[in-house]
Amino acid sequence: MGLKIALLQIDITFGSPTENYRHVEKLFTNLNQVDTVVLPELWTTGYDLTRLDEIADENGKDSFAFISNLAKKYNVNIVAGSVAKKLPDSNVTNTLFIVNRNGELVKEYSKAHLFRLMDEEKHLVEGHENGLFELEEHFSAGVICYDIRFPEWIRTHMLENTKILYVVAEWPKPRIDHWRALLISRAIENQCFVVACNRVGSDPNNEFGGHSIIVGPWGEIICEADNEETILYGEIDIDQVEKVRKTIPIFSDRRPDIYKL
Numbered sequence: 001m002g003l004k005i006a007l008l009q010i011d012i013t014f015g016s017p018t019e020n021y022r023h024v025e026k027l028f029t030n031l032n033q034v035d036t037v038v039l040p041e042l043w044t045t046g047y048d049l050t051r052l053d054e055i056a057d058e059n060g061k062d063s064f065a066f067i068s069n070l071a072k073k074y075n076v077n078i079v080a081g082s083v084a085k086k087l088p089d090s091n092v093t094n095t096l097f098i099v100n101r102n103g104e105l106v107k108e109y110s111k112a113h114l115f116r117l118m119d120e121e122k123h124l125v126e127g128h129e130n131g132l133f134e135l136e137e138h139f140s141a142g143v144i145c146y147d148i149r150f151p152e153w154i155r156t157h158m159l160e161n162t163k164i165l166y167v168v169a170e171w172p173k174p175r176i177d178h179w180r181a182l183l184i185s186r187a188i189e190n191q192c193f194v195v196a197c198n199r200v201g202s203d204p205n206n207e208f209g210g211h212s213i214i215v216g217p218w219g220e221i222i223c224e225a226d227n228e229e230t231i232l233y234g235e236i237d238i239d240q241v242e243k244v245r246k247t248i249p250i251f252s253d254r255r256p257d258i259y260k261l
């Protein structure tokens with residue numbers, strides 16, 4: 001049986017967690033029954049990085065409680081985009097929570113590669129751990145936006161028999177061709193499903209490009225949104241991964257003896 005997924009390709013109100021919680025809560029009331037829901041990057045605050053002192057979530061407490069309640073109420077796993085998480089030392093990370101149907105935390109991943117073009121390195125600190133987790137018995141990984149430009153980081157995750165790569169993003173419209181090409185490439189070169197949720201709308205500095213997408217392990221597009229706010233639904237058959245990996249066995253054909261990584 002397939003895994004049913006919903007990607008919430010939303011607009012985000014700049015710097016207003018209260019408004020963004022309200023919006024997401026409302027969208028859940030209209031959701032078809034799925035196994036997993038995915039949210040975009042920094043969905044509670046947007047890129048209002050200069051006000052993180054005020055609006056970042058202390059230890060991720062409020063955002064985790066909100067997501068955990070939704071997961072239990074709607075009996076769904078949530079790849080909860082990312083939020084600005086304020087650490088005890090007042091540093092802030094860009095952190096993705098994975099929550100299961102029981103509302104339990106499965107994994108927390110903080111963005112490893114900070115994106116200078118959007119000033120992340122001035123306001124955030126990077127994560128140091130991988131994004132590996134298991135959900136519905138599938139080996140999976142989660143990364144955040146700019147991370148997809150680092151194939152070596154994605155490969156590090158894929159060497160663990162990972163079959164689904166979740167990507168949460170606020171990817172601007174002017175580079176939406178890069179977004180699509182990178183996601184399709186990561187799917188083909190790792191022979192995995194890529195489930196990627198971007199936002200739409202704009203903030204004072206950027207217009208965002210949407211095009212949330214699910215790509216299969218052969219590089220085929222399973223579903224793709226345009227640039228409007230929408231809930232994108234797709235279903236994946238995890239057995240496809242093994243079929244593709246048997247057809248062209250890149251993992252056993254690798255030559256790490258001659259690579260740097």
Ligand SMILES: NC(=O)CCC(=O)C(=O)O
Nearest residue numbers: 115145146170171172175
């Ligand atoms: N939020 C991000 O990490 C954006 C990454 C991006 O736009 C890129 O081109 O890379």
